[in-house]
Amino acid sequence: MACNLHLLFPTPILVVETTSFFEDHHKIIQEDYESNTDNINVSKDKFLLNKFPQLKNWILDQVHQYAVNTMACDSKFNITQSWSILSNKNLHFHQHPNSIISGAYYIDADNNSSEIKFLKPYIHGQIKWKTDINLYKEQDWLWDYVSFKPKTGTLILFPSYLNHGVTTNNLESNRCVLSFNTWFKDSIGSIEELNFLQINS
Numbered sequence: 001m002a003c004n005l006h007l008l009f010p011t012p013i014l015v016v017e018t019t020s021f022f023e024d025h026h027k028i029i030q031e032d033y034e035s036n037t038d039n040i041n042v043s044k045d046k047f048l049l050n051k052f053p054q055l056k057n058w059i060l061d062q063v064h065q066y067a068v069n070t071m072a073c074d075s076k077f078n079i080t081q082s083w084s085i086l087s088n089k090n091l092h093f094h095q096h097p098n099s100i101i102s103g104a105y106y107i108d109a110d111n112n113s114s115e116i117k118f119l120k121p122y123i124h125g126q127i128k129w130k131t132d133i134n135l136y137k138e139q140d141w142l143w144d145y146v147s148f149k150p151k152t153g154t155l156i157l158f159p160s161y162l163n164h165g166v167t168t169n170n171l172e173s174n175r176c177v178l179s180f181n182t183w184f185k186d187s188i189g190s191i192e193e194l195n196f197l198q199i200n201s
């Protein structure tokens with residue numbers, strides 16, 4: 001009997017670390033912040049990366065590599081919006097609409113900072129069976145969520161549709177994270193195939 005289990009359609013999350021932009025971190029923490037409807041401190045500037053061209057270009061390079069490696073897409077991307085959050089509070093689970101690839105770049109995080117948690121995009125919530133923890137723990141493709149410990153200078157890239165949030169918090173530890181969305185720089189699709197799209201034509 002031939003039996004093959006194919007684990008198809010993975011969700012790519014890229015984690016990159018850099019120590020190149022620590023001078024920018026201080027300026028981003030010093031930005032003006034305002035409280036949003038969830039009482040989270042968000043930078044007043046919602047296009048923050050425009051002030052930090054070197055950091056922005058480095059992030060765009062990583063986005064391009066991510067697109068090449070995980071989407072077979074050699075197109076260039078733009079950062080559409082970018083903002084920072086200075087908070088030790090919970091962040092409810094959310095997606096980033098009107099974006100292809102999103103990211104979180106940690107401006108200030110230490111060992112006590114709460115983890116960012118990504119939810120599996122398809123969860124069998126309606127039917128619950130007894131999960132054998134020993135069978136479950138070694139196989140990451142079975143997990144319902146994955147958490148990453150933030151560290152200063154770490155960039156996490158993920159598909160914008162992927163639900164994520166911060167559920168546990170250490171109130172002693174502040175956390176500053178710069179988030180951003182992206183879109184294709186040039187038109188996409190094909191006129192002949194009737195799926196052409198050009199924004200800002």
Ligand SMILES: [Fe+2]
Pocket residue numbers: 094095096164179
């Ligand atoms: Fe987010």
